[in-house]
Amino acid sequence: VQLVESGGGLVQPGGSLRLSCAASGFTFSSYVMSWYRQTPGKERELVADITIGGGGTLYADSVKGRFTISRDNAKNTVDLQMNSLNPDDTAVYYCKARLFGRTLEYWGQGTQVTVSS
Numbered sequence: 001v002q003l004v005e006s007g008g009g010l011v012q013p014g015g016s017l018r019l020s021c022a023a024s025g026f027t028f029s030s031y032v033m034s035w036y037r038q039t040p041g042k043e044r045e046l047v048a049d050i051t052i053g054g055g056g057t058l059y060a061d062s063v064k065g066r067f068t069i070s071r072d073n074a075k076n077t078v079d080l081q082m083n084s085l086n087p088d089d090t091a092v093y094y095c096k097a098r099l100f101g102r103t104l105e106y107w108g109q110g111t112q113v114t115v116s117s
Helices: none
Strands: 002-006 009-011 016-023 031-038 045-050 058-059 067-072 077-082 091-100 105-107 109-113
Touching: 002 091, 016 091, 016 109, 031 067, 031 077, 045 067, 045 077, 058 067, 067 091
Parallel strands: 009 109
Antiparallel strands: 002 016, 016 077, 031 045, 031 091, 045 058, 067 077, 091 105, 091 109
C-alpha cells in the first residue's frame, strides 16, 4: 500500500497550490479519502474529505471557500486545490485513505506547504 503526496512547496500569501495524492496497493474506490495537516506542536487536523464516489465533501471551517478536494477513481488520485493561501495554512499536508464503514486506514508521508512572502 502506498499513498504518495506531491505538489507542496513555497508560495506567497494569496497564491495557490495543488496537492496530489497517488494511491496504489488497495481498492481506491472503496476508500474515503482525506487531507489532513499538521504544524509543530499541534495535533493533526482534518482539512477536507471526500466520499468514495466523490459526490460528498466536507471541509474545515478555516478552508471553506478556498480549498477544493476532488478525486479520480480511474487514476487512483485525490487532489486538493488550495487558493487564497495565507501563512496560517503553512503545515505538512497528509493524505489519508479510510476503508468505507471500517477503521482500516492508510497515511501518506506528507508534503510541506509553506506560505510566506
